[in-house]
Amino acid sequence: MAQTVAQRPTFSPWTDPDAVPLIRFEAVSKRFGDFVAVDQVDLSIHAGEFFSLLGASGCGKTTLLRMLAGFETPTSGRIFIDGTDVSAIPPYERPVNMMFQSYALFPHMTVEQNVAFGLKQDGVPKPRIREKVRDVLDLVQMSRFGGRKPHQLSGGQRQRVALARCLAKEPKVLLLDEPLAALDRQLRERTQLELVGIQERVGITFVMVTHDQGEAMTMSSRIAVMNSGCLEQVGTPVEIYEYPGTRFVADFIGAANMFEGVVASDNHDLLVVTCPELERDLSISHSGSVPVGAPVTVMVRPEKMVVQRESPSETMNGVKGVVADIAYLGDVSIYHIALPSGRRVEVLRTNLRHTGEQELTWEDEVHLAWHPANAMVLTR
Amino acid sequence: MSTGWGRNRALALYGLLSLAYAFLYVPIVVMIIYSFNASRLVTVWGGFSFKWYGELLQDEKVLDAAWLSLQVAFANATIATILGTLAAVVLVRFRRFRGRTLFTGMIAAPLVMPEIITGLAMLLLFVAMEQAIGWPQGRSMTTIVIAHVTFSLSFVTVVVQSRLAQMDASLEEAAMDLGARPAKVFLVITLPIIAPALLAGWLLAFTLSIDDVVISAFVSGPGASPLPIVIFSKVRLGVSPEINALATIVVALVGVAMAIAGRVMLSRDRDERHRPTVTSPQPV
Numbered sequence A: 001m002a003q004t005v006a007q008r009p010t011f012s013p014w015t016d017p018d019a020v021p022l023i024r025f026e027a028v029s030k031r032f033g034d035f036v037a038v039d040q041v042d043l044s045i046h047a048g049e050f051f052s053l054l055g056a057s058g059c060g061k062t063t064l065l066r067m068l069a070g071f072e073t074p075t076s077g078r079i080f081i082d083g084t085d086v087s088a089i090p091p092y093e094r095p096v097n098m099m100f101q102s103y104a105l106f107p108h109m110t111v112e113q114n115v116a117f118g119l120k121q122d123g124v125p126k127p128r129i130r131e132k133v134r135d136v137l138d139l140v141q142m143s144r145f146g147g148r149k150p151h152q153l154s155g156g157q158r159q160r161v162a163l164a165r166c167l168a169k170e171p172k173v174l175l176l177d178e179p180l181a182a183l184d185r186q187l188r189e190r191t192q193l194e195l196v197g198i199q200e201r202v203g204i205t206f207v208m209v210t211h212d213q214g215e216a217m218t219m220s221s222r223i224a225v226m227n228s229g230c231l232e233q234v235g236t237p238v239e240i241y242e243y244p245g246t247r248f249v250a251d252f253i254g255a256a257n258m259f260e261g262v263v264a265s266d267n268h269d270l271l272v273v274t275c276p277e278l279e280r281d282l283s284i285s286h287s288g289s290v291p292v293g294a295p296v297t298v299m300v301r302p303e304k305m306v307v308q309r310e311s312p313s314e315t316m317n318g319v320k321g322v323v324a325d326i327a328y329l330g331d332v333s334i335y336h337i338a339l340p341s342g343r344r345v346e347v348l349r350t351n352l353r354h355t356g357e358q359e360l361t362w363e364d365e366v367h368l369a370w371h372p373a374n375a376m377v378l379t380r
Numbered sequence B: 001m002s003t004g005w006g007r008n009r010a011l012a013l014y015g016l017l018s019l020a021y022a023f024l025y026v027p028i029v030v031m032i033i034y035s036f037n038a039s040r041l042v043t044v045w046g047g048f049s050f051k052w053y054g055e056l057l058q059d060e061k062v063l064d065a066a067w068l069s070l071q072v073a074f075a076n077a078t079i080a081t082i083l084g085t086l087a088a089v090v091l092v093r094f095r096r097f098r099g100r101t102l103f104t105g106m107i108a109a110p111l112v113m114p115e116i117i118t119g120l121a122m123l124l125l126f127v128a129m130e131q132a133i134g135w136p137q138g139r140s141m142t143t144i145v146i147a148h149v150t151f152s153l154s155f156v157t158v159v160v161q162s163r164l165a166q167m168d169a170s171l172e173e174a175a176m177d178l179g180a181r182p183a184k185v186f187l188v189i190t191l192p193i194i195a196p197a198l199l200a201g202w203l204l205a206f207t208l209s210i211d212d213v214v215i216s217a218f219v220s221g222p223g224a225s226p227l228p229i230v231i232f233s234k235v236r237l238g239v240s241p242e243i244n245a246l247a248t249i250v251v252a253l254v255g256v257a258m259a260i261a262g263r264v265m266l267s268r269d270r271d272e273r274h275r276p277t278v279t280s281p282q283p284v
Helices: A002-010 A059-067 A111-121 A126-139 A155-167 A185-202 A213-219 A237-242 A247-252 B005-035 B050-057 B061-091 B099-112 B115-134 B139-168 B168-179 B182-210 B212-220 B227-236 B241-274
Strands: A023-032 A035-046 A050-054 A076-081 A095-098 A172-177 A205-212 A221-226 A230-235 A257-267 A270-274 A282-287 A295-300 A307-309 A317-328 A333-339 A344-350 A365-370 A375-378
Touching: A002 B061, A023 A059, A035 A059, A035 A230, A035 B099, A050 A059, A050 A213, A050 A365, A059 A095, A059 A172, A059 A205, A059 B005, A095 B168, A111 A126, A111 A155, A126 A155, A126 A185, A155 A344, A155 B061, A172 A344, A205 A213, A221 A237, A221 A247, A230 A237, A230 A247, A230 B061, A247 A257, A247 A295, A247 A375, A257 A344, A307 A344, A317 A344, B005 B241, B050 B241, B061 B099, B061 B182, B061 B212, B061 B227, B099 B139, B115 B139, B139 B182, B139 B212, B182 B241, B212 B227, B227 B241
Parallel strands: A050 A205, A050 A221, A095 A172, A172 A205
Antiparallel strands: A023 A035, A023 A076, A221 A230, A257 A270, A257 A295, A270 A282, A295 A375, A307 A365, A317 A333, A317 A365, A333 A344
C-alpha cells in the first residue's frame, strides 16, 4: 500500500500535453425530443484514471455514461475509445463494461454463472473461464458464495459480484453507475476505499457516475462537475474544492460563503473587492487578472475562516457579526454568524478542548477573519 | 383475543364464506356426485357406480371429440403463447412506435368483444377465404385453432406483459454489455426470467380453448366437433348421467391446469419478494 501512496501524487497524465487520452468526447450532444440531456461536451479521460462524473440528478451524467457504454447514441459529436470512433459500435462489441446501479445480476443464474456470462459470450475456453471466475471472485472476496443465487446475497455481496462480473472481461474501461448508492452509509464508506484499491490493482480505467460529492472526492483522480448537460469544471478533487471555476461548482462542492462585489483595485497580486453589504473591502491574493470595475463573487470556505472576539489585524480580511446559531457536531461546530446586513455566514471550528464548553455563545459579538490567500474570486 | 364477540364475528365470517362457496360450487359438486349414480334417471339416486364412466369409454363420438379438443387446446395454447409473447415484448420494450395505441387497442379488443360476434366474424371470414383462395377447406381443426388463437392470445399478452414490465430492464442491458447479441439476450436472459408467465399464459390459453362453446359452434363442422359442442348437442336430447361423468372429467382436467397455473404464479410472487431491493439514493 505504501507503494501506491507514493505513486498517486505523481499520477497526472492530464497535465502532460503529449499524453494520448484513452477516452475522448468531441462536442458530444444528446437530445431527447426537445430536452437537451448533454450539451456540446468535450472531455478527455486518460488510461488508469478513476474518473467521476458528478452532478445532481438530471444533469446528464448518466446519459454521458450510457453513451460511453453504447446504450444511447449521441445526437451529434463523436466518442473515441483508444483511438477508435465508437459512436456506431453496439454495446456488445465495445471494450467497456458497465456496473449498473441495480447491479442487474441475472436472478436465474448462480454467482459463478453470472461472472462467467461475459466470458462465455466471447467464446473463452471452459477451463480458462473457470480459472478467471475463481480469480475475480477471489479479488472481491466472494469465492465462498460462488454457488449462491443473487437473491441469497446481501446488498454488499451483490455489489461485489456485479463488480467481479465486469472485471472478468478485463475491459479497457469500467463504467460504474452510482455503484454504492444502494448500500447503507457505513458499508458505503468502507467500500469506497476498497473499490479504489481494486482499481489500482487491476489497472483498469474507471468512470463513475455519482451524485455524492464525498464519494467523488474520496475515490477519484479527477472529477467532472456537470450542470444541466454541460461540464462546469474538470479537475482533481483538490482543484475542484480549493479553486472552483464557477459559482455553481463552489456551491455544489462543500459549503461556501459568497460575497457579491465589484473589483476596486488590482496591485501587487492583491485584488481588492468592494462589497456593498460589508463595511471593509476584501483583499484576495493569487486571483489571476480581473479588470477593475468587473462584478465578481468572493468565495470563502467555512473552515478557512477564524471566528474570534478581537478585531483582526490589517493584513487579514475581517467581517463583524453576531453568533446566531451553533450546530455542535462533536468533532467540529458550525457557527452561523449574522452580519449587520442580515445575511448569515457559516464558520467551521474544530472543538479542540475536551470540556465541551463553548467559549462563544449565542448573541456574542464576534469578528470573522481570514487571510487573503484563503479566498477565491469567481467571475462566472 | 377469544372474546365472545370475536368468536361470534369469526363464526359469522366463516358462515358467509361458506355460503359464497356453496353458491359457486354446489351445482358442480351435485353434478360430480350424480356422475356416480347407478340409476338411469338423472334426479333419482340409485346407488354408487362407475358405470357411466364405463359407457363413456365405449362412446366413440365422445372420445373422438375429446381427442380433438385436446389437440386444438394444445395447438392453440402453443401458438397463442408465441404470438402473445411477441406482442407483449413489443408493447413493453418498444415504448414509442407509430400506431402503438392502435396496436394496444387491437390486442385488448378480443378481451371485451362478445364471443358470438367473434365467432360469427370468423365464420364469415373462413367462408369468404374458401371462396377466394380455396383455403381453409370447410370447417376443420384448422379453423377452430385459428379462431381460438385470435382470442386467447390477448390473455397471454396481458399475463406476459405484466411480467415483462416488472422485469428490471437493466438485466437485458447488462447482458448486452457483457457481449451477448440482442437475440441471445432474449433467449438466455429474458425468456428464462419471464418463463413462469409463459407457462401461466399457456395454461390459461389451454383452458380457454378446451371449454369454449360459442366460437367453436361457429367454426367447427360435421367432421370436427370439439368436446363442448358434442356435450351441448347431447344435452339437447336430454341430460344423461353419461354427460355428468364427462363433465366431471372436464372439471378435473381444467382444475388441474388451473392449479398448476396458480402454483406457478405463486412461486413467481415468492421470487419477487426475494428480489434485490434497490434503495433510492440518499443525499449526504
